[in-house]
Amino acid sequence: MSQTYSATGIILKSKPHGESDKLVTVLTPHFGVIRAIAPGARKPKSRLRGRTEIFVINQLLLVKGRSLDKLIQAETIESYPGLSRQLAKLAIAQYWAEVVLTLELSDQPHEQLYAVLCQRLEQLHTLPAQTPLAVFIGHLSRGLWQFLTWGGIAPSLLHCGLSGQPIQPSEADPDWRVGMSFELGSLIVLPPSQAVVLHAHLRSAEVLALQALQFGQLPSPEMLPLVAWRGVERVLRHYCQYHLGKGIRSAALLDTLFMEDF
Numbered sequence: 001m002s003q004t005y006s007a008t009g010i011i012l013k014s015k016p017h018g019e020s021d022k023l024v025t026v027l028t029p030h031f032g033v034i035r036a037i038a039p040g041a042r043k044p045k046s047r048l049r050g051r052t053e054i055f056v057i058n059q060l061l062l063v064k065g066r067s068l069d070k071l072i073q074a075e076t077i078e079s080y081p082g083l084s085r086q087l088a089k090l091a092i093a094q095y096w097a098e099v100v101l102t103l104e105l106s107d108q109p110h111e112q113l114y115a116v117l118c119q120r121l122e123q124l125h126t127l128p129a130q131t132p133l134a135v136f137i138g139h140l141s142r143g144l145w146q147f148l149t150w151g152g153i154a155p156s157l158l159h160c161g162l163s164g165q166p167i168q169p170s171e172a173d174p175d176w177r178v179g180m181s182f183e184l185g186s187l188i189v190l191p192p193s194q195a196v197v198l199h200a201h202l203r204s205a206e207v208l209a210l211q212a213l214q215f216g217q218l219p220s221p222e223m224l225p226l227v228a229w230r231g232v233e234r235v236l237r238h239y240c241q242y243h244l245g246k247g248i249r250s251a252a253l254l255d256t257l258f259m260e261d262f
Contacts, residue, residue: 003064007031008077010057010118012097016042022052024071026060027100029114032107036062036069048074055080055093055121078118082125088257089124092140095250096120099144102244103151113150120146133258137229138209138218140254144236145213153185153243157211161186162193167211169204176204180235182242199238206231230258 009028017023022041026034041048051058051074061073083089100117120143127135148154159166161184170176179188179198187207188196202210205228212218213232237251 004072005062005064007034007060007062008057009034009060010114010121011052011054012101014052014054020046022048023068024052025101027105027110027114027117029111030109032110033101033105034060034062034069036065036071038071038074041071051076054097055083057118080121080125082127083121086129088136088254089127091250091253091257092124092136092143093121095140095248095254096143096147098248098250099147099240099244102246103147113147116143116146116150134224134226134229137226137233137258141209141229141232141236142213142218144233144240145210148236148240148243154214155180155182155239156186157207157214159186160189162188162196165189167207169207169211171204171208173204177201178207180239182239199242200235202231202235203228206235210235 007026007028007030009026011024012027013025015023017037020040020042022038024036024038026036028034038048038052040046041052043049048071050056052071056076057078058074058076060071063070063072080093083093096117100113120139124139127139145154157167161181167178167187167189169178177190178201179190179192180186180200180202181188181196182199183197187202188198190201192198205224209224209228209232237248241247
């Protein structure tokens with residue numbers, strides 16, 4: 001006997017399946033990640049067609065299946081049209097979605113993760129079209145930090161992972177640097193007191209921005225040079241890829257989009 005259930009969720013992936021169906025991946029606050037077949041969703045007159053596009057929030061009615069559930073009804077609650085109107089916004093949203101879906105999510109409730117992702121998407125889609133690149137990268141980095149924190153793998157940035165010495169960036173010293181060990185998940189005062197693999201070297205501006213993120217703050221992007229924000233994003237990206245064991249494909253699109261700004 002089939003088991004029908006309802007769920008609120010946001011579409012994070014949507015791809016063709018068979019002749020006219022879609023395979024959708026949905027993040028829900030109460031059931032974790034759901035993968036379901038949306039029958040006939042690619043047909044022009046299907047009521048599921050637009051409602052199964054990525055980053056649309058629906059109230060769903062599903063039938064439980066052995067490996068994949070079946071989506072039989074969807075009523076849209078919220079969408080983020082601003083994401084599809086600007087390629088940079090869409091690429092950032094896809095970047096976040098890719099990270100969220102790689103965090104080894106189970107079928108357990110993920111209310112906090114769901115709320116954070118929706119909040120980040122709402123803020124992203126309302127940013128003006130002419131928003132400076134540094135602001136985009138600042139929002140991207142804050143979202144990425146929150147997802148790493150939720151997953152329990154965010155690095156420690158206030159003390160040296162070897163000596164316990166406080167990390168105090170010197171803005172007055174242009175040569176100030178600190179290392180980061182992805183394996184230890186922490187910053188390392190240079191030179192390290194013992195043998196340790198350093199995966200990145202950070203300047204004071206980058207460390208100050210990262211420490212602000214750890215305190216739940218978003219430094220004003222205008223207060224940091226663009227190159228510093230790019231450094232923050234890149235170290236978080238590589239750190240994330242190291243711990244998740246998987247590359248972030250959407251990041252390559254961002255690199256291409258932003259290349260002309262450097």
